[in-house]
Amino acid sequence: MTAAFAIAGMLMLAAAAALVLYRVYRGPTNLDRLIATDILLVIVIAGVGMEAAWHKRATSLPLLMVLGIVSFVGGVAIARFMSHDSDREAP
């Protein structure tokens, strides 16, 4: 039963990831892309969690933690880097 829930959830996450990738492609500024990749990492974390629930095994749990910390450090580093120069693109 959990497998059915997990697969349905994964399909939703796949749709979400597609939408987020569209935003990464569209921009229009790098800050939008930063927000989008931040969401993408949360979706990846949720997806790994779904997989762990599906197979009922805890081997991938440390991966969740690493992904969470990577998303934070990466997001802060890029936001700090971009706060120093304009990231507006030519139209």
Add this chain to the structure above:
Amino acid sequence: MTWSTVLDAAGGVCLLLGAFMCLAGAVGLVRFPDTLSRLHAATKPQTLGLILVLMGLSLTLRTWAAVTTLVFVGATQFFTSPVTAQLVGRSAYRHRNVRTDLLIVDELSEALARDGGADGDGDGDDARPPASPDAPGPLQP
């Protein structure tokens, strides 16, 4: 109907709700008109969605080792997502990536104008306030 069935069902519902929240955040990210609105979509549904997925996962796995790890992951997300959001929001505002035509009130640019652009914390990243409300924002599609 045993306990494990009930817990599995509750966990499954949590997983589904969490996935739906992630999807809602993604839809908001695509549909909202400017960077700051998108920031709302990035913080709230994502945090709730992740917490729900982690809750569903711990209801499914049901071991203390898993629960402690998942609490840790959730706490990390809870403490870090507002920090990233604030950095992005600040940067977006100061680079005028704001659709001022969508704002009803804008007290930050008033405050920045009042202090002559200095933001009072002496960190040297003072910025000019965004363009006046009648000027079109830089993100006009």
Add this chain to the structure above:
Amino acid sequence: MTDRPTKQGRRHRASRRGGFQPRAIIAVAVAWLFLWDRITWGNIVNGLIVGLVVTLAFPLPSIEFAGHPRPLRVAHLILRFFIDLVVASIQVTRLAFSPKRPRNAVIEVPLRSRSDFYLTITAELNALVPGSVVLDARRSTSTLFLHLLDVGRPGAIEEGRAHVYRVEERVVRALGSDEEIADLERRKREEELA
């Protein structure tokens, strides 16, 4: 954000930095136990050693914190926060699927308490509750600048402002000392009279 303090500020900061920070060490040790999933003497000792090394190698200014946590009120704060988070997510979800464009606002909220600690916690909690994201904060005056989502209907901006004050009050009541709570009450009464 960038640390570019004046000479005086640097001296001030240096005096607050470093040294032995027992609270931070215990926090790191608890996190270490969470990572290892198992409470053994070895893990506890290792966690304390890691905490000691981390706080000595990467010292942060210690936070001035005079209050003491009240368990019931902290539970109330956390419970209210989760209710708010769910409400906020539903609001954003509804807005994401609705055809209308949100009308937004940026507001300035000078907090009633004067403490970096409460400023930080209030900002953290407000970033995740209905309709607000913290854009900027000023330590000198304990002022928050928030971006409010979808405040098209009348009275919504005032409601957002009142909400920030309610969160702040809950934080101070949950964690503050008796004087800080009395101080907050006094300011509140003054504002009501004014």
